[in-house]
Each structure stands twice: as C-alpha cells, then as structure tokens.
Amino acid sequence: MKQSERIGAKIAYIFSHNHRYIERALESYNLKGPMFAFLLTLSHKDGCSQECLARYLKFSKATATRVITTLEKQGYVYREKDEDDRRIYRVFISDEGRGLIPAINSALQEWNDIFLSDLSDEEEQIFRNLLDKTKNTLVEFDRKSSKQMKNNYQISG
Incomplete structure (x- = not known):
C-alpha cells in the first residue's frame, strides 16, 4: 500500500451510505436490505432458481431464502417448483413487484447523482x-x- 490508508474502510463508508439512502428512498414499499437487488435481478432474470439468485448476487443460500420468503409474503414475488427438477424452486417477479422497478431505478439514479455530483x-x-x-x-x-x-x-x- 502506498499510504497507511485503508481502502476497505472508504468502500465500507460508501456502501453504508448507499444502503441507508436506498432503504430510506424505498421505505414506503417496505424494502429492506438486499430486497431491491433481488427484485431488480428478477426483472431481467425472471424464473431463475433461488440458488442462481444467491450466486449471482453473492449472498448465502440462507440469506436468499429469507429475502425471497419476505418478498413473497409482501406479494412482490412468487415461487414455483421446477417442472423438470422438483427440488428446485423458480422465483418470479409478480406484477406488483414489477411495478416497483421504476421506483427502485429512480432511487438508484438519485443516489448516483448525489454520489458523483462533485x-x-x-x-x-x-x-x-x-x-x-x-x-x-x-x-x-x-x-x-x-x-x-x-x-x-x-x-x-
């Protein structure tokens, strides 16, 4: 390292601010933590398996299951068993979940505008x-x- 600075601390600071901003912007939809990331992913990878979602988003299978279960209870996604392999659940975004995509994209754009403003x-x-x-x-x-x-x-x- 060129200096005694901790790049990880700066990245963590940015990540923390990003997380708080997005959560506040989406609180009226009751989206917390990585829930918005799952919805965004499903908006263009609809029907992928829970395991695929976890791998793609770099979350544990347990975290993915918790998030998907919560999103399902809120009516934003639904699961169906795979027709070829009954052990696999496919996750689909509902019409209500798809309706949140513009709000999520707007919140992310607002954050980018703030973050990059200088x-x-x-x-x-x-x-x-x-x-x-x-x-x-x-x-x-x-x-x-x-x-x-x-x-x-x-x-x-």
Whole structure:
C-alpha cells in the first residue's frame, strides 16, 4: 500500500451510505436490505432458481431464502417448483413487484447523482473505469479461488 490508508474502510463508508439512502428512498414499499437487488435481478432474470439468485448476487443460500420468503409474503414475488427438477424452486417477479422497478431505478439514479455530483464528466468516466477494472480483478480472483477449491476437494475427497 502506498499510504497507511485503508481502502476497505472508504468502500465500507460508501456502501453504508448507499444502503441507508436506498432503504430510506424505498421505505414506503417496505424494502429492506438486499430486497431491491433481488427484485431488480428478477426483472431481467425472471424464473431463475433461488440458488442462481444467491450466486449471482453473492449472498448465502440462507440469506436468499429469507429475502425471497419476505418478498413473497409482501406479494412482490412468487415461487414455483421446477417442472423438470422438483427440488428446485423458480422465483418470479409478480406484477406488483414489477411495478416497483421504476421506483427502485429512480432511487438508484438519485443516489448516483448525489454520489458523483462533485466529479467532472472526465473524472466520472475514470472512476467508472477504475471500478470496472477492480471488479474484473475480483471476478478473476473468485474464478481462480473457486477452481483451486475444486482441485483441493478432488485431491482430498
């Protein structure tokens, strides 16, 4: 590290503010925590399995089940057993849930506008490029780690 700064602390601060802003903006819909992320994902990946949702959003299966159960009780999603594999539940966004997508997108856009307000267009583009680059680094790290874990399991299993 070039300085004794903790990048993780800055990222955590930004994440915390993002989380609070989105929760406040969506509180009238009773959406808390990652619930909005599940609805957004289902709006373009409707019918995927609970496990697929958990993996895609990087949540545990238990967290995904809790979130989906809550969204189902609120009438925003529904589940159906997969016709080919009865052990799998497919999750679908309801019409009521789909109706929340514009409000979610609006809240996210408002947050982005606030968050990026002090950056010039050029600085914003550089920032976005750096975020993409670091995200891609982590995706590759996850891929290699997953491959290594599979190899270790095969050797010991």
